[in-house]
Amino acid sequence: MNTNFEKVYINGEWQKGTGEGTIDVQNPFTQESILSISAASKEDVKNAYEVAKLAQKDWKNTLPQKKQEILYKAIDIVESERDVIVEWMIKETGSTFMKSMGEVDVSLNIMREAATYPFRMEGKVLPSITEGKENRVYRDPLGVVGVISPWNFPFHLAVRSIITALATGNAVVVKPSTKSPVTGGLIFASIFEEAGLPKGLLNVVVGKSSEIGDEVIVNPIPRLISFTGSTDVGQHIGELAGKHLKKTALELGGNNVFIVLEDADIEQAVESALFGKFYHQGQICMSINRFMIDEKIANDFTEAFLKRVKELEFGDPSAKTTHIGPLISRDQVDRILDLVEESTKEGATLLHGGQAEGNVLEPTILTDVKQSMSIVQNEIFGPVAAIMTFQSEDEVLSLANELPYGLSGAIHSRDLDRAMRIAREVETGMIHINDQPVNDEPHMPFGGEKKSGLGRFNGEWALEEFTTVKWVSIQRDKRDYSPFIQ
Ligand code: NAD
Numbered sequence: 001m002n003t004n005f006e007k008v009y010i011n012g013e014w015q016k017g018t019g020e021g022t023i024d025v026q027n028p029f030t031q032e033s034i035l036s037i038s039a040a041s042k043e044d045v046k047n048a049y050e051v052a053k054l055a056q057k058d059w060k061n062t063l064p065q066k067k068q069e070i071l072y073k074a075i076d077i078v079e080s081e082r083d084v085i086v087e088w089m090i091k092e093t094g095s096t097f098m099k100s101m102g103e104v105d106v107s108l109n110i111m112r113e114a115a116t117y118p119f120r121m122e123g124k125v126l127p128s129i130t131e132g133k134e135n136r137v138y139r140d141p142l143g144v145v146g147v148i149s150p151w152n153f154p155f156h157l158a159v160r161s162i163i164t165a166l167a168t169g170n171a172v173v174v175k176p177s178t179k180s181p182v183t184g185g186l187i188f189a190s191i192f193e194e195a196g197l198p199k200g201l202l203n204v205v206v207g208k209s210s211e212i213g214d215e216v217i218v219n220p221i222p223r224l225i226s227f228t229g230s231t232d233v234g235q236h237i238g239e240l241a242g243k244h245l246k247k248t249a250l251e252l253g254g255n256n257v258f259i260v261l262e263d264a265d266i267e268q269a270v271e272s273a274l275f276g277k278f279y280h281q282g283q284i285c286m287s288i289n290r291f292m293i294d295e296k297i298a299n300d301f302t303e304a305f306l307k308r309v310k311e312l313e314f315g316d317p318s319a320k321t322t323h324i325g326p327l328i329s330r331d332q333v334d335r336i337l338d339l340v341e342e343s344t345k346e347g348a349t350l351l352h353g354g355q356a357e358g359n360v361l362e363p364t365i366l367t368d369v370k371q372s373m374s375i376v377q378n379e380i381f382g383p384v385a386a387i388m389t390f391q392s393e394d395e396v397l398s399l400a401n402e403l404p405y406g407l408s409g410a411i412h413s414r415d416l417d418r419a420m421r422i423a424r425e426v427e428t429g430m431i432h433i434n435d436q437p438v439n440d441e442p443h444m445p446f447g448g449e450k451k452s453g454l455g456r457f458n459g460e461w462a463l464e465e466f467t468t469v470k471w472v473s474i475q476r477d478k479r480d481y482s483p484f485i486q
Contacts, residue, residue: 001081002190005182008040008206009189011051012199018044019207023178028094028359029317029326035092037181040207042215045173048203049221052144052171055200060141060169064118071115071167073195078108081191085155088183093151094326094359096317099280106440107156110163110458113442117167117463132477138470141169142247145466146222148213148237150229151177151328152283152381154184156440157251160457161226162188162202168466170224171201175216177229179328181206209233218244224466227251228285230379231405231451238454249455249465251447253379254407255289256437257400257426260301261419262294264412268434270304273385276410276436278312278363281324282383283332285452286408286430286438289380290371292396295389302367302387306352309363309385324383326359333361336382340364343375343386353384371399379405393422401427406449408437429456 007014019041027034059067078085082104089100124137145165149158158174165172176185185204192202205212217225217240227237228251241248258276260269276288293301317325327333333356343366344350353364364384369376375386390396400409406428413419419433429448432439440446440458447456455465 001077001084001194003084005035005186006037008038008044009186009202009204010044010048011203012193014189017041017205017207019211023181023206023208025092025179025181027091028328031358035182037186037206040205040212042212044207045175045205045212045215046219048173048205049144049219051200052173052203053221055198056141056143056169056171059171059198059201062169064121067118067167067169068115070192070195070197071111071118071163074163074191074197075108075111075115077191077194078104078111085183085187088187089155090318092183093154093180094317094328095280096322096325097320098323099325103153103156107159109442110156110160113459114163114167114462117164118169120460120463121168121467123469128473130475130479132475132479134474134476136472136474138472139467140470142223142466142468143170144222145170145172146216146219146225147172147174148216148225148227148229149174149176149180149184151179151184152280152285154180155187157228158184158188160462161228161249164457164462164466165226166192166197166201168463170466173203173205173216173222175205175207175212178206178208214240217241217246220244223247223468224249226466234453249457250453251285251455251457252407252451252453253405254285254287254437254448254452255376255379255403255405256286256407256428257290257292257409258288258436259396259400259409259411259422260291260293260297261411261413261415262296263414264297265414265434266297266301266304269301269412270308272410272412272434272436273305274308274312276438277385278324278383279438281327281361283328283381284438287381288385288410288437290376290399291385291387292390292399293387295391298387298389302351302365305385306365309352309365312363314360314362324360324363327361327382328359330359332382333359336361336380336384339375339378339380340366340384343369343373346370346373348373348375348386371402377403397422397425401425404451407452408432408439408448410436429453
């Protein structure tokens with residue numbers, strides 16, 4: 001597998017990008033420069049879309065077993081090159097060893113599900129209201145898909161769009177985040193090149209969003225823009241794509257609730273919370289943002305949580321036992337420390353943590369938090385637990401639904417019927433009882449409501465998003481057009 005990632009990948013060739021300057025990548029933990037890539041230009045993006053369009057003509061008619069052969073090979077390569085992928089995740093994004101291994105596993109699950117799609121391009125034969133007519137519905141690929149991926153789970157969140165698009169007969173142009181150009185893009189060029197994917201079907205353009213971002217969206221060739229990232233950028237992409245009448249799949253930010261009712265198993269809730277808050281330093285769209293604990297058990301929960309938080313190891317992400325590694329950049333550390341400071345000024349109590357060394361922010365707990373505070377109004381995207389309390393079911397539901405996000409969530413209670421009733425009322429795309437919000441299964445619908453996005457990944461839902469249907473009818477007997485034609 002090619003691991004020289006200094007160029008962009010267009011039409012099956014590693015080429016120097018023709019944009020201005022380079023994209024330089026830093027290791028978020030050591031802050032050393034690890035890579036410099038020649039940046040792609042608008043022309044490179046146009047070229048990538050042209051070759052993708054051409055290549056897709058043959059790909060859509062390639063037999064399903066041939067498509068599968070290539071997808072299975074790509075899966076084998078991810079399995080056999082796991083060490084290389086994990087090493088890049090650690091050095092490019094500051095992912096801990098544990099998270100990197102987990103990300104490869106979840107990606108493999110999605111790849112295996114997508115490998116079934118070539119044989120699942122189902123159509124339908126339906127009755128007609130016209131005498132002598134047969135109605136058919138064909139499922140077709142969209143054509144070319146533009147993929148924009150984020151840095152936090154770059155491998156997983158890029159591959160779920162790339163492989164779904166390819167498996168359903170589309171060609172792809174990927175623009176990864178400039179913070180994760182390898183694990184969110186270029187590494188897939190290497191994987192699929194080795195798997196034997198025909199040239200032009202997968203292209204990776206690495207460049208500044210200010211230079212190439214709009215072209216990735218407004219270029220007339222792509223029929224779908226599959227974007228995973230922040231709500232602000234997602235809204236911009238939705239507007240541009242809407243103007244050009246393109247489909248969008250938007251997987252955006254969250255402000256996820258973690259509700260603990262008074263009859264919960266506190267130990268189970270605490271262990272769920274440790275994972276749901278601190279996995280990947282809290283930099284997951286599904287991470288817990290709002291702890292909502294029934295005030296009757298708030299002291300017990302907080303005490304048990306604090307005890308376990310003190311046991312978490314933070315620091316070097318490559319150490320196998322590290323729970324919390326660095327944040328992606330110093331900007332993020334400063335942004336989160338400002339939120340913590342602001343919330344303490346607004347009346348929150350800093351119970352634990354609040355210090356950073358380099359880009360590693362120690363696990364931090366705030367209590368006496370109110371929904372009006374900016375730490376709660378914003379997606380924290382870092383290892384800070386903001387604990388609020390509530391007095392009644394009505395109150396917790398109105399707090400949960402008041403904010404404009406709805407990605408994931410969790411509820412703890414020993415009364416499963418009550419938890420289910422509340423779960424059904426929370427305005428969210430996903431919610432989990434007696435667990436935490438970070439869940440992704442390859443056959444279950446993944447996606448958000450409200451400002452958390454549009455569309456669903458995985459299983460039959462992703463198959464639907466990345467394809468379109470065409471009505472073809474056959475008039476078998478001569479049709480009667482009277483009274484228009486007598
Ligand atoms: P981001 O929105 O800053 O960037 C995402 C991608 O968009 C990157 O590739 C970036 O280069 C690109 N981009 C930025 N501006 C652009 C523009 N004007 N035109 C075209 N492309 C542009 O997000 P991020 O910081 O990389 O990721 C973190 C955010 O992503 C968080 O808000 C998180 O909740 C969200 N996220 C959502 C999901 C989900 O599945 N719902 C998953 C992971 C992350």
